[in-house]
Amino acid sequence: MNKTTIVTDQMKYDYSVRIAFNxxxxxxxxxxxxxxxxxxxxxxxxxxxxxxxxxxIVEN
Known part of the structure; x- marks a missing residue:
């Protein structure tokens, strides 16, 4: 049986934001x-x- 990986736009966004933050x-x-x-x-x-x-980043 083949595994199907589902990648959502939210997951792509979260990953990209994490890289930018780093x-x-x-x-x-x-x-x-x-x-x-x-x-x-x-x-x-x-x-x-x-x-x-x-x-x-939250501005005060």
Whole structure:
């Protein structure tokens, strides 16, 4: 029996955000670049709300 792997847009988004966050934490991305990447990923994967743990930077 063949296994079928299901990958959703939310899963792709979560993975991409995790990579961007790691690059930001390693100081390879600026805060503005990181926010721009998050914005574009939300548009690309049609993410309107986040159900998983978020790595977004919250301004005070």
């Amino acid at each position: 690059l930001y934490m390693e100081k390879l991305l600026t805060e503005s670049e990181y926010k721009e990447i998050l914005s574009r990923l939300k548009q690309q994967y049609n993410i309107t709300f986040i159900t998983s743990e978020s790595n977004e």
